[in-house]
Amino acid sequence: xxxxxxxxxxxxxxxxxxxxxxxxxxxxxxxxxxRLYPMLDEHIETIMHIEKECFSDPWTYGMLKQQVNDPFGxxxxxxxxxxxxxxxxxGYICGIVVSDECTIYRVACQREFRKKxxxxxxxxxxxxxAIQRGAQRCYLEVDASNNIAQYLYHRYGFTCVGxxxxxxxxxxxxxxxxxxxxxxxxxxxxxxxxxxxRQ
Numbered sequence: 001x002x003x004x005x006x007x008x009x010x011x012x013x014x015x016x017x018x019x020x021x022x023x024x025x026x027x028x029x030x031x032x033x034x035r036l037y038p039m040l041d042e043h044i045e046t047i048m049h050i051e052k053e054c055f056s057d058p059w060t061y062g063m064l065k066q067q068v069n070d071p072f073g074x075x076x077x078x079x080x081x082x083x084x085x086x087x088x089x090x091g092y093i094c095g096i097v098v099s100d101e102c103t104i105y106r107v108a109c110q111r112e113f114r115k116k117x118x119x120x121x122x123x124x125x126x127x128x129x130a131i132q133r134g135a136q137r138c139y140l141e142v143d144a145s146n147n148i149a150q151y152l153y154h155r156y157g158f159t160c161v162g163x164x165x166x167x168x169x170x171x172x173x174x175x176x177x178x179x180x181x182x183x184x185x186x187x188x189x190x191x192x193x194x195x196x197x198r199q
Contacts (some may be wrong), residue, residue, distance in 0.1 A: 029173050031080055033081040034080050034116075036079075037076065037079055038076065038077060040067055040149060044065060048061060050091070050108050050110055051108065054108040054125065055106075055168050056170040056171055070096065072098055073095065074097060074130060075092070076092065076125055076126065077089055077092045079088040091108060092107075092122070093122040093125070095126055095130070097134070100134055100135055100136040101135060101136070101137045102133075102137070104138065104139075107119055135182055136181065137182060138179070138180045141176065141178070143176075144173055144174040156180065159179055160176050160178055161177050
């Protein structure tokens with residue numbers, strides 16, 4: 001687990017609060033708060049550790065730097081504030097909006113923070129921001145053998161519309177192309193949005 005020092009507030013020190021979302025989550029203890037921030041250069045080192053933990057083809061520093069600097073991108077990090085350990089970067093999402101379409105490139109969460117609503121909060125936030133930029137459709141690709149991820153995306157309203165054979169070079173696995181219309185936010189997200197307070 002990659003944790004910043006309890007007295008080091010680097011994950012929030014330089015950010016405007018107008019783009020920070022605080023989420024009281026039922027799956028997280030009362031003394032823990034989840035906040036979503038724009039991804040910055042200072043987050044990249046920790047994100048690289050999560051990349052190596054979650055993916056067989058982890059992104060490099062340069063690739064993540066390119067994401068941070070992409071004016072068409074939506075890049076968010078989930079920071080969990082814990083009384084005992086301070087601020088922990090526990091997950092992130094990267095994607096892009098072009099015209100009326102958006103694509104989610106990456107969603108990842110540290111293993112010890114899974115099943116706590118972090119991924120749901122990140123995807124919900126990404127979709128809301130994409131809709132604000134005019135997106136009407138959302139695409140993503142998922143490993144055909146990753147049944148857990150597929151189940152989660154189906155819960156979020158995505159459906160499979162295609163398949164890329166042997167897409168992942170490292171494993172030889174196929175990729176499924178998932179699609180979702182963004183004309184409304186599904187009930188699972190509406191329930192989450194009721195617990196979001198913008199600072």
